[in-house]
Amino acid sequence: MDKNTCMVEVARFFMDFTQNESCGKCVPCREGTKRMLEILNRIVEGKGKDGDIELLEELGEAISKTALCGLGKTAAGPVLSTIKYFRNEYEAHIYEKRCPANACAKLKKYVIDPELCKGCSKCARNCPVNAISGEIKKPFTIDQDKCIKCGACVSNCAFKAIKEA
Amino acid sequence: MDKQYMIIDGIEVTIEGERNVLELARKAGIDIPAFCYDPELSIYGACRMCMVENERGSLEASCSMLPKAGAVIKTNTAKLRKYRKMILELLLANHCRDCTICPKSGNCKLQEFAYKFNITDVRFPNNSCQLGSQDKSSVSIVRDSSKCILCGKCVRMCAEVQNVGAIDYAYRGSKKKIATAFDGPIANSPCVGCGQCAAVCPVGAIVVKDDADKVWDAIGDKNTYVDVQVAPAVRVALGKELGLEEGTPLMGKLVTALKEVGFDAVYDTSFGADMTVLEEANEFVGRLSGNGKLPMFTSCCPAWIRFAENKYPEFLSNISTCRSPMQMFAPVLKEAYKGDKKHVHVAIMPCTAKKFEGKRDEFKDKDGNPYVDYVLTTQEVIRMIKEAGIDFKALEDSACDNPFEEITGAGVIFGVTGGVTEAVLRYASSDKSEKALEEITYTGVRGFEGVKEATVKIGDKDVKIAVVSGLNNTSVLLDKIKSGDVYYDLVEVMSCPGGCVNGGGQPQAEREARHYRADGLYKADGVEVKKSSEQNTAVVKLLASMDEHKKHEILHVHYKGNK
Known part of the structure; x- marks a missing residue:
């Protein structure tokens, strides 16, 4: 783990694991981990809402205190500790729609630097969703609504004109 | 031998061979909420509504807690209320809440507790009302998995009291459900139609078929x-x-x-x-x-x-x-x-x-x-x-x-x-x-x-x-x-x-x-x-x-x- 690791994604990864491992017997673990994962998925996709952090904390505490077995009692641990020590990362995802570690694919934004773009159209030809358009020999642009943040344009650009913003 | 007491909410309650703290509290007139507990069935401990708090502030489910002489517990603290509300909210979020047209309306434990605990808002998205969740194949009962809270009373009733075992748990985690063998219609199962599952179901997940x-x-x-x-x-x-x-x-x-x-x-x-x-x-x-x-x-x-x-x-x-x-x-x-x-x-x-x-x-x-x-x-x-x-x-x-x-x-x-x-x-x-x-x-x-x-x-x-x-x-x-x-x-x-x-x-x-x-x-x-x-x-x-x-x-x- 280093500065390129998103702590929200780390929490989401562990929650995905425990949610899969839940046997489903007791309510807090069965329903609670599902809801926590739902909220975390929402946050890393840039759809987090005001109040999500508090809801995660509330859910996490309730699950830890009421779950039947050790799995449920510890399931919320990674979420609660990342909120405790990296709350700013959660806030950046929710309020600024940005991932400080630049790791969350859905929160990335690719833009073409018009100064560097030669208008060769290689990026547009390699874009799987036809999100890039432009006239040959003039700077191309990316339609952010269509873009799926796959990064194919970045690796195909010979002039390093496409940047993550 | 001297009488043995347990102190529940400040009341001294004599222990007379009760099976658990929940029964002891109910004897003293304290009704601890619970979905999955039934005095006639084995203890399951899944709904976590019946949790009580001890002197050190730690929690335990009273249905699976043996009465212990001298123990001091509380059944209604701020912490417990908060967690019970959260459990109810989670259950409600995964429950088809078409209460007005539910045959169980007015007689439903989830409805009753949601009212008693003043749940006015469910903060989680709910898409549990789904077509095809009902099994109407039996002439005796109707099952609706979208209403099920998985308390397991029906399963225990069917297996323990009736030795029929027509239904059991299937799948894991949030996919868990009550199902017949191979998830077939209940009419093709060994179900004898006694309806005791419907009699213990706290919600509208199993109800009597209505021919009125x-x-x-x-x-x-x-x-x-x-x-x-x-x-x-x-x-x-x-x-x-x-x-x-x-x-x-x-x-x-x-x-x-x-x-x-x-x-x-x-x-x-x-x-x-x-x-x-x-x-x-x-x-x-x-x-x-x-x-x-x-x-x-x-x-x-x-x-x-x-x-x-x-x-x-x-x-x-x-x-x-x-x-x-x-x-x-x-x-x-x-x-x-x-x-x-x-x-x-x-x-x-x-x-x-x-x-x-x-x-x-x-x-x-x-x-x-x-x-x-x-x-x-x-x-x-x-x-x-x-x-x-x-x-x-x-x-x-x-x-x-x-x-x-x-x-x-x-x-x-x-x-x-x-x-x-x-x-x-x-x-x-x-x-x-x-x-x-x-x-x-x-x-x-x-x-x-x-x-x-x-x-x-x-x-x-x-x-x-x-x-x-x-x-x-x-x-x-x-x-x-x-x-x-x-x-x-x-x-x-x-x-x-x-x-x-x-x-x-x-x-x-x-x-x-x-x-x-x-x-x-x-x-x-x-x-x-x-x-x-x-x-x-x-x-x-x-x-x-x-x-x-x-x-x-x-x-x-x-x-x-x-x-």
Whole structure:
């Protein structure tokens, strides 16, 4: 783990694991981990809402205190500790729609630097969703609504004109 | 030894062998909320609503906590309230909340707790109402997985008390659900239709199938004559839902109400029960003198018949060939109607399995029409009475219709475990004095134990009798009979613990209700002047008018089993 690791994604990864491992017997673990994962998925996709952090904390505490077995009692641990020590990362995802570690694919934004773009159209030809358009020999642009943040344009650009913003 | 105490919410509560802290608290009048706990079932500990807090502030589920002398716990703290609300919110988020059109509305534990805990907002998205979540394949019950909160009461009831095991948990985590084997329709499972799962379901995930609409249609049709028979156990289970005391015998008011609802004639299944007693006692005497297999099992309970077909086919020939009272009475009524309208016969039963019995091929006439067209449960009839806007409390008593209004106390007590046996004993005993009748009650046939035994002298023979209720108790008994560990001449089997008073079609009630209802039936028996079935002159006359062939045709049945 280093500065390129998103702590929200780390929490989401562990929650995905425990949610899969839940046997489903007791309510807090069965329903609670599902809801926590739902909220975390929402946050890393840039759809987090005001109040999500508090809801995660509330859910996490309730699950830890009421779950039947050790799995449920510890399931919320990674979420609660990342909120405790990296709350700013959660806030950046929710309020600024940005991932400080630049790791969350859905929160990335690719833009073409018009100064560097030669208008060769290689990026547009390699874009799987036809999100890039432009006239040959003039700077191309990316339609952010269509873009799926796959990064194919970045690796195909010979002039390093496409940047993550 | 000194008394041992536990301190619950500051109250000193004496420990008297309670099974857990939850029971102890309820004894002290503190009702800790719980979904998955039932005093009659094993402890599951899944809903986490019953958590309590100890002195150090740590939490434990009271249903799975042993009472410990000197321990101090609190059942209602800020922390507990917060967590309980969260659990409710989580359950509500995954529950199809179409409460206004849910058959369980008004009687639903989740609804009740959501109100009590003042849940006004559910912060999680809910898309649990889905098409295809219902299983309507059974004629007895309807399952709806979108309402299920996975408390597991139905699973434990089906496996532990009934030894049927038609349903169990399937999948894991948030995909967990209650399912039959291979997730097939419940109608193709070993389900016997006893309805005890519906009786313990705290929400609307398993409910009794409602056939009231079809009956309303028949009542509304001018060219249809609709008569109805009412089973003994129904009269004592209506009271609470209709504003009277639990367990009050209310046959008189019920007859009036059914007439107001629009039934053309109302009869008492106790009449059929008297027929059953006479036929069954004759059959038993025949078997005792070497004419057929012993032990003889009673045949009134359709869930027991189906259970025997599924699991103990080797005992099918031991089951009395007498039909159940409902199916003896129905063809008699069908024949008695001489009018030219279409005749629809409805039976009001405490039982969901009777719905299945009504549709069995064995109980259809030559043209393939069932003798009983519709079976309604007590629950459905209560709803019909409410729908018709009848003020039940204020009704006058009425008598049943002629010529079948004559009943005896023996027919009335069919509704409680041990009742059939007691009725047969009253008939078989040569001494009809009050004292002799009283002695029968002390032979051990009354009471709510799962298995009761008695030895009675009939003629010069000692007859060994067992009375069993609950299908798991039945299985244990059958296995013992098979291995030769025990011997009985007569075994009465009722599938529902406590007999029909606790049937799956009765209004949901606490454990004590069945005692009130049984007391009500014995009270109703007490006011009947005639105590023994052969004193029912109408029945005796009716049976005398039939020749052996006729009797065989409409009073007896041979279950062929599943093969």
